[in-house]
Amino acid sequence: MFAIETKQLQKVYGATQVVKGIDLTVEKGEVFGFLGRNGAGKSTFINMLTGIIQPSSGTYSLLGVKGPNDQVKKRIGVMPDYSTFYGSLTALDHLKFLSALSGKPAGKHGCLEVLRLVGLEDHAQLKTAKFSFGMKKKLGIAQAIIHDPELIFLDEPTSGLDAESAIHIHKLIRHLQKEGKTIFMTSHNLDEVEKICTRIAIMKEGKVAKIGTMSELRSFYRSTLTVRIKHSPIPKTEELTLNQWLQTVGTDLERKESFITITIDHERKIAEIIRAFNQYKVDIYRVEVDEPSLEEIFLDE
Numbered sequence: 535m536f537a538i539e540t541k542q543l544q545k546v547y548g549a550t551q552v553v554k555g556i557d558l559t560v561e562k563g564e565v566f567g568f569l570g571r572n573g574a575g576k577s578t579f580i581n582m583l584t585g586i587i588q589p590s591s592g593t594y595s596l597l598g599v600k601g602p603n604d605q606v607k608k609r610i611g612v613m614p615d616y617s618t619f620y621g622s623l624t625a626l627d628h629l630k631f632l633s634a635l636s637g638k639p640a641g642k643h644g645c646l647e648v649l650r651l652v653g654l655e656d657h658a659q660l661k662t663a664k665f666s667f668g669m670k671k672k673l674g675i676a677q678a679i680i681h682d683p684e685l686i687f688l689d690e691p692t693s694g695l696d697a698e699s700a701i702h703i704h705k706l707i708r709h710l711q712k713e714g715k716t717i718f719m720t721s722h723n724l725d726e727v728e729k730i731c732t733r734i735a736i737m738k739e740g741k742v743a744k745i746g747t748m749s750e751l752r753s754f755y756r757s758t759l760t761v762r763i764k765h766s767p768i769p770k771t772e773e774l775t776l777n778q779w780l781q782t783v784g785t786d787l788e789r790k791e792s793f794i795t796i797t798i799d800h801e802r803k804i805a806e807i808i809r810a811f812n813q814y815k816v817d818i819y820r821v822e823v824d825e826p827s828l829e830e831i832f833l834d835e
């Protein structure tokens with residue numbers, strides 16, 4: 535059973551198809567990153583799954599239950615792209631109120647624990663009207679997880695946060711994953727997605743353009759690897775043979791003092807090169823492989 539499954543999910547506004555029939559599955563326990571340029575349709579997609587808006591056509595299931603379904607809504611947590619708060623309440627009272635509404639009251643201790651998890655323990659008694667943008671973001675995450683949901687939607691959980699707070703939220707997301715939760719998050723921070731997401735979908739103009747783990751996306755993007763090897767001096771007697779052999783292994787061979795750079799079509803060839811160097815009694819000090827970053831893959835779309 536999938537945490538999320540959509541079939542031909544579509545949203546049309548007037549004559550514009552904003553989400554163009556998406557088929558997507560997310561396994562339980564994943565931290566799934568949903569990326570795309572501004573206006574690609576990410577929030578619209580999430581808003582359909584979380585019941586904020588109705589799909590124009592297509593179907594979806596959350597935690598194995600066909601949506602929309604009021605019972606399953608209690609098992610999901612949502613941090614929308616902007617959250618609203620009761621400004622006259624303190625952070626603690628705000629959370630206590632929401633957790634009572636959820637039908638699964640966390641109590642004062644539970645609420646304080648969630649405030650600690652998001653890094654707001656020192657502001658529990660502060661009225662939310664006085665909260666900064668970053669503090670509101672954290673409180674938005676707190677209210678998404680206060681009822682201990684199994685599936686959590688986070689729309690840009692760290693945008694606008696300082697680096698330290700963002701790292702704190704990354705740790706929280708990993709902690710939630712360890713507890714068996716599924717997280718579906720959007721982000722414009724590609725470094726963060728690369729670090730914490732198990733799988734990634736890149737959305738373009740309402741469709742999923744690419745999907746996979748980071749290594750799958752890398753292999754779709756580029757079928758060759760550029761390898762740079764630092765090595766001990768090659769004995770003069772062996773130089774020619776080794777050079778000739780390297781030219782059969784890869785392309786764009788460059789040799790400079792104690793470095794060679796070569797482009798190969800499979801990582802297995804790195805092992806072949808290392809074995810050959812050993813055979814010629816050449817030591818290898820360092821191997822660097824130039825892999826495409828998520829940014830390159832993303833910009834390629």
Ligand SMILES: Nc1ncnc2c1ncn2[C@@H]1O[C@H](COP(=O)(O)OP(=O)(O)OP(=O)(O)O)[C@@H](O)[C@H]1O
Binds near residue numbers: 572575576579
């Ligand atoms: N209620 C609406 N009526 C008409 N068009 C809408 C409506 N809501 C969203 N759109 C349009 O749908 C497109 C997708 O918007 P959406 O907010 O889903 O994008 P996004 O990928 O979340 O963007 P961002 O990264 O900026 O948050 C945009 O062109 C937007 O203008």
